[in-house]
Amino acid sequence: MSANTTARTARRRTVRIAAAALTAAAALSLTACSGSDAASKPAGQTQTGAAAEAGGAGSSGSGGAGSSSGAQGSDSKAESGAKTGTQAGATGKQTGKQTGGAHATGGGGAGSGVERCHTSGLKAAFATGGDAAPDPDATGGTTTSVVLTNKGSHACKIGGFPGVDLKSENGGERWSLVRSSAKHGSITLQPGDSTDFTINVLLTKEEEGFYQPAFADVTPPNETTSLTIKWPWGTLVDQRSATHPGTFVNPIG
Known part of the structure; x- marks a missing residue:
């Protein structure tokens, strides 16, 4: 075998090895990307579910629908609580006014309601x-x-x-x-x-x-x-x- 033939054969082997290395690297890169996506998606889903259970504490990323639902539930609860508190406060004020009025009417009969002598x-x-x-x-x-x-x-x-x-x-x-x-x-x-x-x-x-x-x-x-x-x-x-x-x-x- 001549020297030229030996050199061409060596170059082919080098090219094949390099191609194989690039293919392996590409496969590893795809595998890594696929694994990252697979890992991130379940994590995002788990966080979204926990956030939904917690009443909308999750992020606004992939769990957007869950976060929105949670926010609405939180607003709804807050609005309900505010209404309840307002109604209770109004009831308390109304009761206080009625009690004070009754007390004033009862206490003003014989004593404080007597006018001076003219x-x-x-x-x-x-x-x-x-x-x-x-x-x-x-x-x-x-x-x-x-x-x-x-x-x-x-x-x-x-x-x-x-x-x-x-x-x-x-x-x-x-x-x-x-x-x-x-x-x-x-x-x-x-x-x-x-x-x-x-x-x-x-x-x-x-x-x-x-x-x-x-x-x-x-x-x-x-x-x-x-x-x-x-x-x-x-x-x-x-x-x-x-x-x-x-x-x-x-x-x-």
Whole structure:
């Protein structure tokens, strides 16, 4: 065999080996691709199924339909929960309003719903029976009482300081009595009920330095209209300009 023939034979064998190597490599590449696809597809399917069971937690890749279904289910659940929560909250608010209204109606009957006593619903008079009259011989002062009666048809509440203005016979000389520092509360008067307040008075029998009242204008607390009653007692020491007079008004209640 010649040298040229030997060289051609070697080249053929080399070409065959190279071709075989390329074929093997191609086959391995195809096998690898096929295996990768096969491995990825089951993994994707498994993830999609788990995501569907979990309510749409999967990715948006090959499991798109499962993810969409899961998202809709999640939205549906959330919407249902929101509606339920809103309805429950609305029911709670409505119940609270109804309860508060019922409570307000029940609590406003006898106590807080009672209006204050107005002048038009009261009558006034000095207490004159028994020991109600002031002692004309008292040293340093004594007291007299004014009785206020609810003449209306409804209960009313009264408390605080009344205004008391003493007037002379012709009404020309007026004495607005000062108030004491006594504390006070309030009282509810049913129709026909009465309450009173006292006036400290400093009487005198002297013929000088006295003041002789003829009437007393009594203005109930928080009112502007007065009730005029006749003064039934004697003369008072005239202390209209005194800083701390011995004749002054005490509160109701």
